[in-house]
Amino acid sequence: MSVGKIPFLEAVNGSTVMLPCTYASCIGIKNLYFSWQFNDNGTMQKICDSVIPTEDAKPDVKKYKEYNERVEFVGKNIKNNISIVLWNITFEDGGQYICFGRNPKEKDKNHSAIFNLIVVDELRVVDNTLTIIIASAVGGAIALLMGFMLLKNLTLFVLAKLEEKNKECLVSSSGIDNTENGLSGSKADSKPTPKKK
Known part of the structure; x- marks a missing residue:
């Protein structure tokens, strides 16, 4: 699992952000389980999860509780992409997001990547x-x-x-x-x- 070269994002309160995640496997996938979770002060809250039967198959993603209306699965499993979009973020949304995956073809090894979301009042002007x-x-x-x-x-x-x-x-x-x-x-x-x- 990978969240890209820059594993964090600074975003303005009330904006919409994409949380990136992709997976890779040298032996391919079969029934790959993936999930997005939010670390809420040590308590893991599930945002969404699904099983991808084969590569390039579009998964049927299940969304959880408070995130149901604010989360959109945008990766569509195109090019191993399982990214999500989080709408109308608040200060409470700031923190660690974990993209998790488990591939039965890899003897059910667990893989994860962490993405940090920082929510601010306004973006800082960088002094160059x-x-x-x-x-x-x-x-x-x-x-x-x-x-x-x-x-x-x-x-x-x-x-x-x-x-x-x-x-x-x-x-x-x-x-x-x-x-x-x-x-x-x-x-x-x-x-x-x-x-x-």
Whole structure:
């Protein structure tokens, strides 16, 4: 039995809530008994129950006492869903709800999941100031780091281009020096020797 990833709900007095529950079995089900109960200060009150003969079979759900008019079985056993809706909740409805199941194919092992309903006057407004400050600081730090990396890469690129240009200047100026100084391999050596008379 599972009531989902978040096993609690905060709801306003007088509203309607869904109490989620699903079941799962790796060997399948046959005559799976399930029930919803409310923990009223240690006394378990039955809300509804039924037997599901086979998977995807729609069960005939029996509702109990005070919940008869305020409970609706909405799971309909579609995709193993046995959720219920509780209409017009009051402060007295706040507390633990137990989704219980017993599968004869699993040697009648008992399974249950607890869902907590918190009934309030009005829903609290969540103050996100701290979250916004943290997100802004992290975002600013990432932007600063990216700017630094971009500036570093640009500087390295410019320095590499300047160094390349300086190498070209050195190569071309060394050729000019050789020619002017008359070193071997220079243009001065290529003059023909004067003829003797």
